[in-house]
Structures are given as C-alpha cells and as structure tokens.
Amino acid sequence: MPYIVVRPDLHTQFGQRMPRFCLVVDEGNPFGLSLAPSSEYAECSTIPLRRGESLTDLLDRAPHDADLLVVCPQSFTSSPTNSHIGLDRRLSVVPCASTPVTPDQLSYFLRVCEETDHDALQESCDRILQALNLSEQLHLSDARHGASAVLETWHDYEWNQQAGLIGGGEQQIAPAGELSAVPAEITRFDSSAYLRLSGQLAVHGAVIVHRGEGDSHLKSARLYQELAMLARETLLLDLEAGLVTAVRPAGPEAKPAADALEQMFATDEHYRLVWEFGLGLNTAIRPVEGNCGLNEMYGGTEGILHIGLGLTPTTRFALTFLCTGTTVRGGDEVLAAPARRTLSRRRSAGCGCDEAIRR
C-alpha cells in the first residue's frame, strides 16, 4: 500500500524534544502513515485511536514524557484539557476530519509541517499582538474592489494563537500559523456576542466548508461546489456590527456563489454572524484545490485574512472564507496583504528532464 512518511525529527513545533514521540493514527491506519527513524527521540511509536475514543481517553493510555502528533483524518478529535495533557506532554494535531482529505493532500501538509519556521511564526504573532495593543482599530481594504472595513479591537474577544513552540501541557494545530479572534469562548457559539466589524469585505480565495461531527462529507461537498468559484471570483459582504447584512457578487460570474450564501442565511440566520476573524500566517502553504480545512492557515507572503461564518454544532456547517485580496493594517503595521508572486518549487529526486524519475 502506498504510505505517507512521518519524520519525527522534522516536526520542530515541539522545540526541545521529549524523550518519546508518539504518532496517533486512526484505527487500522487507513492512510498508511509510516514513521521514519529518528535521532532526536529515544523512542518512537504509533498508537491507534480506537473508533469512538476521545483524545482525552487516549491520553490516559499514551506514554508520558512524550510529544504526540495526531493525524486522524477519520476521527473528530475534541481538545483535551491542558491538565489532562500534562506538563510532560505536548500535543500537535492535524485537524483533518471536518473536511475530506486525500492521501496526497495529507502528505503535502505533513511536508508543510516539516518546512514551517516556528520561530518566524512566533515573531509574526508578537508583531501582530503588539499592533493590536497599540491600535484601537484594524483597517481592512481591498483596493481592487473598493471594499473597506474596520474591526474595533479593544473589546472582549478571545484571541487564539496557533503558532510558536508548543509548551508542556499545550496543544496546537498542525500545520500551525494562525492568530484569530472570536467574540466569545471559542467553542461555544453565542449569538449575543459579536465582533465589532463594519464596512465591506471582499471575499476571494479558497473556501472551506467544515462538516459537523456525525454529518457526512456529502452534504458539505454540495455546498462547497456552489462556493468553490470564489477561488477565481469575488463576493462583497456588507457588514454591520459583525453581521453580514448584504451579499453582492463583484461580477456576474460570482452570482451563483452569492445565491448559495443567501440561501444559507435563509436556512439559518446564525450564518450571518462573522464568528471568526482570522489571520493565516503559514507562508509555507500553497492552497490545495478542493475543500480542504488545512488551507485555512495559508499565510501568503505577509499573512492572509480569513473569516468564519457559523460554528458547528450550532449551525450545520462552518464556513471559512479567505480574503486574499485584502490588506489588514493596524497603525503602521501590515498584518495581512495580497501575496507576492512565488514560483512552483518542488524537491525532486533528479532533473526534470531525467526520464528515469518521470512516470
């Protein structure tokens, strides 16, 4: 069976290593995750997450003094508490169950994990947090579409950092690279809380439709198909006090996506609430095609804004929209901007003209 290599030594999110490395996989390891040898760890092992088992339960039987990497595309994994993880363990979780993920995509994002510069991510977060402390407002603008909005920052939002080295008892998503704000506790939808976000926002780029636990990928796939054109087209959202008050296609080609979003609002008004204001910071990612949750951390070259509508299970789906044409400024600091051009670069066994490596 084709397999996916996991190289413990290249997962530098753990910083100074614990003596043990544990790879947590779905029962039966359907994606064929295979551990490479390590010089950083005294002991490496693979632990299956039993069907229906929570990470909390797994931690009861997992070794201590360990760095754990959780890669379970078939299991929804809710976050254990820090005390349950324990100071002698760190948890890095690839969040790959809420959207379908192919072996190639998983392999790609594990490679991104290996290439992620965690010190650089920490520096980005430090710079952004400082800008947030100094600026009452963030200014969002998409010059091409004439859209502009303001987020008032000095309010009681919960800011969540998924970047930097993971400390004892801590957990982080992988690939890392996000700083985000929600208007209330991150896992509890509260429609009385809202982000002070007003103006007009241009949505353009990858779209992610996260399914809820217990739901199948089928329904989210249909919705995704209707919104996927936003990789090429743009929607303009009118916002007032964190609510989407109107949806406008930037051009006639975007109308089907606008209609699909309006339909969502008609089904469930909760989708109007912008639940998440996120800054993707991982510059090693090039978004993959398709409905892939791991695209969320895409950071372009200087950070990329994304917003989240809905929160499962309160809403059936959760939607993430990237705003790749938007510049976010806090005072003089640029916190997100359209990506500079990059080249398609790949590590290769040989020269591209070598017949022996082409198949």
Place this chain on the structure above:
Amino acid sequence: MPSKIVVNPSLLRQLGPPESAEFCVVTNPEFFDSVEIVRAGGYADYVKRSFAGGDFGEFLNTMVPERAHVLVMAPGLFFESPRQDAVGSQRKLLAMACNSTPTDHAALEHFMRCIEGTDPDAQGDFSERFFKAAENGDHLEYRDARYDTVAVLRHFDRDLVWNQQAGPVEWGEQQIVPAGEISVLPIDITEFDESLSLPLDGEIVIQGYPILHSGTPSFSRRDQARIHRALWGLTEDAVKARVTAGAITGLEAMGPNAKPVVDMLEAMFEIDSRYRTVWEIGHAVNTTHEILPGNHAMNEVYGGTEGCLHWGLGLTPYTQYHLDIISPGTTVSNDKGEALIGVVGEVAPVRLHV
C-alpha cells in the same frame, strides 16, 4: 586488474546519520567485485547487492535491507526510479546518474569522489538564495558578456515547474547523484505537448561541455558517441542561437570549431524539429564538482564556484536523445541586477579532472 571503486559512507553527508540503518551498495554483476565499502559511518552493517536488471522496486523489496541507506551504481541498464512505496519510510536512496551515457570503471570512481564532495547544506542554502532572487524579479536575464547576448525568461508569464535536486535526503526520499541542480521546465512532464515551451526570447550562447543523454528509445552507442564527438567543438568555440518563444530559430557558429556543431544541430532539427525547443534550463549548484571530460551525465550538476548554467534541448523518450550543454559563459540575474548563477560579466571557472 582495475582498481577498487571505494565507497565510504561516512563521507556521504547528504544521507545524514544512519539511525541503525545498514549501508547497501547495489551494482551490476560486472562491477560487484570492484566495489569496496569502507566500514565507516556507524552503520549496523555494510552490504553489497548485485542487480542485473528488472523491476528495481521489486528488487528493493526482496533483496535490500528494510532499514538502509542505499547507493545504486548500475550503469549499462535503463534504471527507473522506484516508486515511493518501494523505497519505504525506513530507507534513503542515492542513485548515480550513470545510465544515459556510457559509464566505465574510471567514471564511477571519479563521480564517487564528486558525490563525497557534495555539501548538501551549502546546496540547500544556495537554492534558498536562488529562489529568493528569482521571486524578487519580474524576469530573469541570461547573458553571455563575451558575445554581448541576452535572453529573457519571463518566468511569471505562466506556471513553470522548478525542480530542486539539491540538499539533504530525508527518510523515504531518493536523490539522483551527484546532486546540485535547479531546473526549470514548461510543465510537470508526464505528457509531452509540442505546443509547450519556456517563455524565453533573445539570444543565447551555447559553449562549453556537451552531454548527449540516451533514453528508452532504441539507439546505438556508436551513433551516440559520433554525435557527441561532432558537438565537442563547443569546448573551443561558441554557437550563438536566436530563441523565439522558447525555440531556436537561428544558429551562428562563432568560430571554426563550432561549424560542425551547427551542422550537427541543424541535422538534429531536420530529423526531429522538437530538438529546437529549449525544454530545460539547468541552474547547477554543485560548486565542488569536477568535470570529467567525455560524455558523462553526471557532469550535469557542475556548478563552477557561483553556479553554472546548462541549456537542455530535446526530451527523451519523445526525442531520441536529450542534449545538455554546460555553458560557463552564461550568467543569470533578475531584472534588478541580483545574481542567481555566476557573476555577471565573468565566465565561471572550469575544474577539469585530469
């Protein structure tokens, strides 16, 4: 009695620490007894295996230790890179590029020294600087100051594929060795498309060391040698070529030794017009390499001291041969004057093995 081909795994820095792996050299029956492995580097064991052809993936599964650093030196056969699942997460594979040109005992010895001389971290750093400068520019300029020529590659005009064959080899990976090249092609080549080409326009100078690679199409070694001999005049004199939308539209011999070269290239264009397309531009970064005179594929990564350019014409198996011409006189920079390969205005030094 030929001398031994000595393989010292402790000198192969691209492999990294063994982590209880065995070291395995795979070679052809005719070289088996000549290969001598130095038992150094902290490996669990040092073994040789004889490979006489067939499915290499199958050979790995059945004949090669499961946790191993593997060096393949198997000239004289068409060697096809194994699929990743045959390599396995417990192996690293280095394969000498010794199949597309005739490779004898002396060549294997020489290029083993080149592989040992490879500094993977330096090549990795070179690659990072290369891509940073490439992405910082709107286009790239390929100049030969001796002939005052320039060709422009508008590298953002379309999605080109940049292959980096340089740096350390991780578990589960394979590398053709000696390594040290960043090559750009118009597409991820799995299907040839005649309409594709690099967005390259202007004048280029082809002058230096030609390599004529064979592939899976039938060919005769005598023809390969004869054609290569006809191109050897490039070591003395230059050919200036006009390039329009990535294809050669005119050739000019810049000295008497280049005249037979122009004749041979024109003959190749006549037989197969696809040879006109500059399919590949090779930016070689192996700055410790020495060129072995002759027709040797493993010379391709020759990187001077600041990198060295080679032009690539033809693409096997579509054309019968693939021709690389190492051209130390060509420098590469972006439109902001940042150097990527070589030093603008200078010719890269040539280290020849004598």
